[in-house]
Amino acid sequence: MSDLTHSSFREQDGARSCDKVSVDRIHNRFQLRCGCEVGRQRRLCSHKLGVVLGEAAPFAGSREQLTSLLEIISLTPIPDAARQLVHLKAEREFLNQEIENQVEFLNALLEDVEVS
Numbered sequence: 815m816s817d818l819t820h821s822s823f824r825e826q827d828g829a830r831s832c833d834k835v836s837v838d839r840i841h842n843r844f845q846l847r848c849g850c851e852v853g854r855q856r857r858l859c860s861h862k863l864g865v866v867l868g869e870a871a872p873f874a875g876s877r878e879q880l881t882s883l884l885e886i887i888s889l890t891p892i893p894d895a896a897r898q899l900v901h902l903k904a905e906r907e908f909l910n911q912e913i914e915n916q917v918e919f920l921n922a923l924l925e926d927v928e929v930s
C-alpha cells in the first residue's frame with residue numbers, strides 16, 4: 815500500500831482535473847484541496863465531501879492512496895462530521911418539500927374559503 819507521507823499528488827487523469835481533490839501531506843498534517851470554484855475559496859465542496867465519504871471519482875490520487883487517506887481520516891472526527899452533514903442536508907431537503915406542500919395546501923384553502 816502506498817502511503818501519503820510527504821506525498822503531494824495532483825490530478826492523474828486529464829479529464830476535469832480542476833474538479834479533482836488532491837491531498838498535500840507533510841508529516842502528520844494534511845490538507846484536502848479541490849480546484850473547483852468552491853474549493854478554490856477553501857470552502858467545503860461536494861468533491862471533498864465525496865472523498866471523505868470514500869468516493870473514488872473526485873479523488874486525484876490512486877485507489878491505494880484513497881484507501882490510505884481514508885484510514886488516516888477514520889482516526890479523526892471527520893467521518894462522523896461528514897455523515898452528520900449528509901444527514902442534515904437530507905433532512906433540510908425533506909423539510910423544504912414539506913414546506914412547499916404546506917404552502918400549496920394553504921394557498922388552495924385561501925383560493926376557495928368556505929365558512930359554514
Ligand SMILES: [Zn+2]
Nearest residue numbers: 848850859861
Ligand atoms: Zn470541489
